[in-house]
Amino acid sequence: MKDFSVNQNDQSKYDVIIIGAGPAGLECARQLRDSKLSVLLVEKNKTIGPKICAGGLTNLTSGFGIPNALTRSFPLQNLFINDRKYEITLVHPLKTITRLEFGQYQLEKIVDSKNITILINTVVSEIKDDRVITLDNKTFKYKYLVGADGANSIVRKHLKLRSNFYNGLYYDIPKVTDDLVWLMDPKLLKTGYIWMFPHKHYTNIGVYYNPVLVSAKSAKEVLEKFIVDRDMIFSPKDIKGAQLNYNYEGYKFNNIYLAGEAAGLVSRATGEGISFALISGKEIAKKILNPEHKMTELRKIIKIKHRQERMLKVLDSFPIFHNIFLRISAILLKYKWFQIYIGT
Numbered sequence: 526m527k528d529f530s531v532n533q534n535d536q537s538k539y540d541v542i543i544i545g546a547g548p549a550g551l552e553c554a555r556q557l558r559d560s561k562l563s564v565l566l567v568e569k570n571k572t573i574g575p576k577i578c579a580g581g582l583t584n585l586t587s588g589f590g591i592p593n594a595l596t597r598s599f600p601l602q603n604l605f606i607n608d609r610k611y612e613i614t615l616v617h618p619l620k621t622i623t624r625l626e627f628g629q630y631q632l633e634k635i636v637d638s639k640n641i642t643i644l645i646n647t648v649v650s651e652i653k654d655d656r657v658i659t660l661d662n663k664t665f666k667y668k669y670l671v672g673a674d675g676a677n678s679i680v681r682k683h684l685k686l687r688s689n690f691y692n693g694l695y696y697d698i699p700k701v702t703d704d705l706v707w708l709m710d711p712k713l714l715k716t717g718y719i720w721m722f723p724h725k726h727y728t729n730i731g732v733y734y735n736p737v738l739v740s741a742k743s744a745k746e747v748l749e750k751f752i753v754d755r756d757m758i759f760s761p762k763d764i765k766g767a768q769l770n771y772n773y774e775g776y777k778f779n780n781i782y783l784a785g786e787a788a789g790l791v792s793r794a795t796g797e798g799i800s801f802a803l804i805s806g807k808e809i810a811k812k813i814l815n816p817e818h819k820m821t822e823l824r825k826i827i828k829i830k831h832r833q834e835r836m837l838k839v840l841d842s843f844p845i846f847h848n849i850f851l852r853i854s855a856i857l858l859k860y861k862w863f864q865i866y867i868g869t
């Protein structure tokens with residue numbers, strides 16, 4: 526890993542303060558790099574990158590120049606609906622990346638920029654209308670604040686916005702595999718699913734579910750059975766899990782912006798959030814630099830998100846049609862127009 530020392534100008538006033546160095550915050554900082562604005566990026570962790578995440582990248586991330594050397598690529602998707610298998614070749618393959626490597630790659634793009642100060646190992650504990658206060662009692666004033674602090678965002682709480690959550694649980698199995706698999710079983714997981722994402726040195730196998738409809742206990746049971754059925758071994762203590770906030774209510778609140786999951790920009794249908802974080806981080810930086818910026822890319826992903834949510838609403842209302850709907854979707858997924866329509 527790169528030996529990264531923080532550039533700290535001992536300053537207490539910034540044009541832009543970004544809270545959170547995930548994909549959204551790092552991309553926002555990258556767009557503000559070499560601008561006239563002074564930027565402070567605050568991250569609570571010591572290392573930038575690691576995050577509870579399966580690391581799947583769709584084509585929506587293709588504009589961000591992520592090097593192929595960091596990813597594995599899977600044109601073929603093995604989709605199981607109950608016991609029936611569908612093989613789907615995606616026009617734009619799904620890729621996998623480890624979050625540590627991705628975060629370090631993003632960090633490299635900003636680490637030597639003169640106008641950006643990066644503060645790691647620092648928790649923002651309080652937000653005021655013109656300043657943020659850290660756990661170690663430092664105060665930093667801002668003109669613009671960007672909340673890029675993820676699913677349990679303190680900035681979102683300051684704005685008194687409600688969050689709605691799906692959950693994800695997974696194991697990283699230390700075995701290299703080659704098949705990317707999705708399994709849907711509406712009887713057990715309702716609108717959730719199991720995924721198996723091969724990475725370079727391990728396989729990430731997890732379950733995504735709506736905690737209102739499925740208990741953590743049964744989601745975990747389905748996940749563990751899936752792993753055992755594939756003759757893989759897991760250690761129960763290594764399970765990891767986190768929430769995903771999908772409730773989007775806007776990105777701009779006077780001089781405070783929300784990006785990525787802090788804004789609820791996650792696909793409720795699939796849990797995809799990396800692309801949404803990158804796009805919103807980029808668009809918000811452009812808006813700060815030019816208030817006339819039209820936010821076309823952000824509008825496009827919000828449209829995809831709402832389209833997927835309308836489909837889920839139908840499924841939630843008519844669970845009896847769930848299986849039929851999934852089977853029809855699996856057949857339609859062979860066509861490029863449908864892949865684009867649902868945003869893969």
Ligand SMILES: Cc1cc2nc3c(=O)[nH]c(=O)nc-3n(C[C@H](O)[C@H](O)[C@H](O)COP(=O)(O)OP(=O)(O)OC[C@H]3O[C@@H](n4cnc5c(N)ncnc54)[C@H](O)[C@@H]3O)c2cc1C
Binds near residue numbers: 570577694
């Ligand atoms: C189990 C699981 C699997 C997932 N799999 C995928 C997938 O395969 N593909 C995909 O596209 N998406 C996936 N997601 C979603 C994806 O991880 C998120 O949507 C994405 O990371 C959001 O990026 P972000 O920059 O908005 O927030 P984050 O990546 O969460 O980054 C927020 C950053 O803010 C920091 N922070 C938080 N609070 C503070 C504070 N008070 N002070 C300072 N710093 C703070 C955090 O430490 C973190 O570094 C998954 C999520 C889960 C839970």
